[in-house]
Amino acid sequence: MTDNTASTEKPSRRRASRAAGPAAGSPAVPAGTEVRVERQAPVTVKRPTVGAPPRRxxxxxxxxxxxxxxxxxxxxxxxxxxxxxxxxxxxxxxxxAREQRFVDTASQTVTNMFSYTQETIDQNVDRFVEGTSGPLRDMMSQGNNVENLKLLFRDTNASAEAVINGAALEKIDEVANNASVLVAVRVTVTDLDGNNKPSQPYRLRIIVHEDDNGHMTSYDIKYPDGGN
Incomplete structure (x- = not known):
């Protein structure tokens, strides 16, 4: 009977070994000498600073x-x-200023029409007529209307004073350059003895005309209840 045990076992490999000590070819280090290993410092890589570009x-x-x-x-x-x-x-x-001149012209016309004294009748009536134009001037120029008005004032044997209580611009017609002004006036008549009669209130609508030179005159006179 054949023994197969020896045939199945593999031969064991021998490991190479060397004695402790320096490797062959290296200088021998004497015993007891301290061996120092120097480490190199890490290399620092400087990166360029990133910032805003230089200003022009x-x-x-x-x-x-x-x-x-x-x-x-x-x-x-x-x-x-x-x-x-x-x-x-x-x-x-x-x-x-233009609107105020319309109002002032109308007020002055009413004052001239109602104010007079026995010594200044001629001057007062002439001043009133000189401040008129249009239909009002035509009416005063007809016949002897101016002289008749003077005689009427003289026959009163009195004087009269007109006080304007109020005046207001009603409207302006820019096409005809006419303005309608409402005037409230109170007239007091004084006889030759100095006695004052009860004052009378009047309301009138004065149509004032402005010519191309800016001169203003009373164009027509109407009572408010007498028409527009």
Whole structure:
């Protein structure tokens, strides 16, 4: 009977071994000598600093030109605005003054018509007629109306004083350059002895005309209840 045990076992491999000590070819280190291993310092890599790009130098002449232009435009705007406001204010003031002249002309006409003294009848009536135009002037110029009015005042043997209680502009016709003014007046008659009669109130509508030169006259006289 054959023994198969020896045939199945594999031969064991021998490991190479060397004595402790320095490797062959290396210098021998004497016993008891301390061996120091020097470590190299880590290498620091400097990266370029990332920042804003350098600013370009300003064009001083361009900046000064733009600043001067802005200043001139601002001054021009302010001057134009001031002129527009001044013109508007002047127009408003001129219109207010024109309306007031309409009212003043009507008030003066009523005062001249009702105020007189025995010594100044001629002057008062002539002043009244000189301030009229249009239909009113035509009426006074017909026949002897002016002289008849003077005689009427003389026959009263009295004097009269008109006091304007109020006057207001009613409307303006810009096409005909006529204005309608309502006037409230109170007339007091005083006889030669100095006795005052009860004053009488009147309300009149005076049509005032403005000519091309801006001169104003009384164009017509109407009582408020007598028509528009």
């Amino acid at each position: 130098p300003a064009n001083r002449r361009l900046v000064a030109t733009i600043a001067l232009l802005v200043t001139l435009l601002t001054c021009a705007f302010v001057a134009t605005t001031a002129k527009v406001l001044a013109d508007q204010r002047h127009e408003v003031e001129a219109e207010d």
